[in-house]
Ligand SMILES: O=C(O)CCC(=O)C(=O)O
């Protein structure tokens with residue numbers, strides 16, 4: 413993971429079809445980037461979970477009613493690959509975020525580079541890093557939620573599945589719900605493979621209706637892990653208070 417720098421990642425990012433990601437986000441509020449990380453990167457990242465010095469805090473989900481399982485927030489400086497992913501994916505998502513905000517009539521506009529957006533978060537007191545590693549064991553789950561950590565919100569986030577479904581764990585699907593005004597909710601289940609990244613709306617997204625656009629509210633969670641152990645990397649682009 414570290415020896416190679418992020419050369420491999422840079423190459424894989426060039427191969428991503430960002431138009432397809434944008435189309436998926438506009439159509440359903442989520443998109444999958446297949447095989448963003450190699451299996452060895454996934455394993456190396458999952459192995460970091462056992463190194464507490466890499467993290468700033470550990471959350472046991474059942475203590476907060478968030479579900480069952482645990483996660484740790486990385487501390488600054490982030491591991492190379494996590495920092496690399498956060499800064500190199502952001503510039504592709506910022507134009508999509510800006511289009512959404514324009515359609516929703518919301519004010520903030522997102523700068524082209526992640527460093528400038530993070531500087532905005534830090535100036536507002538959101539200074540703690542939010543990228544995280546999640547670890548679930550059999551029986552664990554993650555309740556539907558939104559990852560909001562203060563006034564500044566980047567409206568898209570990413571999850572990378574580090575474990576191999578069927579091999580390392582069964583069950584444990586990433587689930588997204590979309591709450592539409594005066595309508596019943598819609599769900600999307602993302603069957604990720606190891607190394608796949610899911611990009612999805614943090615909180616709200618615009619939907620084009622016959623009479624202009626309206627906002628829907630999104631939440632995400634993880635269904636119960638039936639067996640084994642599941643690790644994911646979460647990349648949230650805003651920092652926390
Ligand atoms: O484990 C997952 O698939 C989702 C974790 C999560 O909620 C997040 O990264 O924000």
Ligand SMILES: [Fe+2]
Nearest residue numbers: 557558559632
């Ligand atoms: Fe989350």
